[in-house]
Amino acid sequence: MQNLIINEGYKKGVDLFYGAQDERIFTKNKKYIDLSMCAGSILLGHNHKVFKKSIAKFISKKISNIAAPNISAKIFAKNIKRVVPNSEKIIFCNSGTEAVIKSLRLARAINNKKKIALVTGGWHGSVDQLLYKTNKKLKPVKLSSGLPEETYKNLILIPYNNFKKSEAILKKNRKNISCLIIEPIQACLPYENVGKYLKFLEIFCKKNNIILIFDEMITGLRTNCSSVQNYFNIKPDLSTFGKCFGAGLPIGIISISKSVTRKINKINPKVFFGGTFSGNSIVTFVGNEVLNYIIKNKKKIFKKINTNSKYLQAELNKFFVSNNLDLKIYRFHSMLRLVYTKNSIKDRASRDFLELKKNKLISKFKDYIKNKNIYIPSSGIMFQSYSHEKKDIDYIIKEFKKGSLKIFKK
Numbered sequence: 506m507q508n509l510i511i512n513e514g515y516k517k518g519v520d521l522f523y524g525a526q527d528e529r530i531f532t533k534n535k536k537y538i539d540l541s542m543c544a545g546s547i548l549l550g551h552n553h554k555v556f557k558k559s560i561a562k563f564i565s566k567k568i569s570n571i572a573a574p575n576i577s578a579k580i581f582a583k584n585i586k587r588v589v590p591n592s593e594k595i596i597f598c599n600s601g602t603e604a605v606i607k608s609l610r611l612a613r614a615i616n617n618k619k620k621i622a623l624v625t626g627g628w629h630g631s632v633d634q635l636l637y638k639t640n641k642k643l644k645p646v647k648l649s650s651g652l653p654e655e656t657y658k659n660l661i662l663i664p665y666n667n668f669k670k671s672e673a674i675l676k677k678n679r680k681n682i683s684c685l686i687i688e689p690i691q692a693c694l695p696y697e698n699v700g701k702y703l704k705f706l707e708i709f710c711k712k713n714n715i716i717l718i719f720d721e722m723i724t725g726l727r728t729n730c731s732s733v734q735n736y737f738n739i740k741p742d743l744s745t746f747g748k749c750f751g752a753g754l755p756i757g758i759i760s761i762s763k764s765v766t767r768k769i770n771k772i773n774p775k776v777f778f779g780g781t782f783s784g785n786s787i788v789t790f791v792g793n794e795v796l797n798y799i800i801k802n803k804k805k806i807f808k809k810i811n812t813n814s815k816y817l818q819a820e821l822n823k824f825f826v827s828n829n830l831d832l833k834i835y836r837f838h839s840m841l842r843l844v845y846t847k848n849s850i851k852d853r854a855s856r857d858f859l860e861l862k863k864n865k866l867i868s869k870f871k872d873y874i875k876n877k878n879i880y881i882p883s884s885g886i887m888f889q890s891y892s893h894e895k896k897d898i899d900y901i902i903k904e905f906k907k908g909s910l911k912i913f914k915k
């Protein structure tokens with residue numbers, strides 16, 4: 506229970522991080538190649554020159570934070586719409602969690618229905634209504650104590666990328682479902698046919714007055730300066746973003762589609778969105794400066810991070826196959842995860858089941874990699890940034906090869 510309450514990093518004796526530059530993070534004693542990049546929030550690298558300049562500009566222009574509608578938020582919202590063309594309205598929040606909570610609230614206000622359909626395998630932050638995983642029978646299993654009973658009662662689980670089962674469950678419950686929320690791409694899962702699955706959800710939701718929410722906290726901006734919805738040409742009703750848009754500062758964003766905006770304008774629901782730091786000037790100003798740079802340089806930025814990621818994946822998978830190791834790297838653009846089995850996995854539950862058997866070896870491997878000064882976050886999701894160089898990737902490949910042979914070769 507302790508780990509659930511207090512961050513693991515604060516256990517006694519842990520070498521705490523104090524800073525970072527480019528692709529490295531530092532503790533007092535060590536420098537690591539960072540494969541977390543602030544849980545996928547930093548696309549350019551730590552303390553990138555554009556980030557530093559924008560902070561200096563913020564100070565020299567005496568912008569400060571004003572808890573009132575401000576010009577920085579307005580400009581940033583306009584710019585976000587350039588990379589999320591389906592967006593008509595933007596609501597700023599302070600975290601991804603807050604954006605998800607408020608989008609669930611907005612959905613309920615629009616159609617006045619109770620139930621939430623949650624597609625399994627994703628993560629949506631510290632949201633009471635969604636802090637569940639699934640068991641084999643698709644029943645919700647709590648991920649935290651302290652969750653109110655109604656959250657369990659109102660939750661319907663839909664198996665990710667499983668057309669037949671998803672359709673059957675949705676049909677049975679469609680009249681009561683307010684919204685369906687999905688993390689459209691999950692780093693650790695294969696995504697063949699996901700485009701078709703997402704299209705099916707879009708059509709089903711539209712037909713049945715269900716608000717479709719894409720949680721693109723990770724994939725927003727990281728997907729070639731755009732999003733998964735653009736990549737697959739889907740128009741979700743609401744989308745939640747954050748991470749890269751904040752350039753390493755805390756942010757959450759709700760994007761409301763054109764069609765839902767029209768609906769809202771008709772029914773005019775009273776939905777509370779406010780907060781002291783919602784749309785604050787520091788995050789929106791810095792986020793906008795960094796976003797401008799990313800848009801301007803998108804070709805070279807995404808070419809580099811995607812090429813490095815592809816190379817890392819290809820080299821390691823080739824090695825795992827030729828050495829008959831039961832491992833496989835999955836990747837979507839610049840996010841990767843080592844899955845500790847080469848067996849086919851169709852969803853998160855099947856991955857967890859196969860990995861569970863190897864827990865001890867996995868933790869040995871993670872220790873090995875950390876000892877080689879490579880930092881992988883506990884989720885196992887590895888993010889590339891524009892600051893990672895080919896030599897870093899070669900070093901990671903070398904150590905992953907050595908470590909996997911040492912620990913997993915039978």
Ligand SMILES: Cc1ncc(COP(=O)(O)O)c(C=O)c1O
Nearest residue numbers: 600601602628629630688720722
């Ligand atoms: C897909 C997704 N949704 C929501 C969240 C929650 O965002 P935050 O940690 O900013 O509250 C996360 C965070 O990792 C996420 O990956």
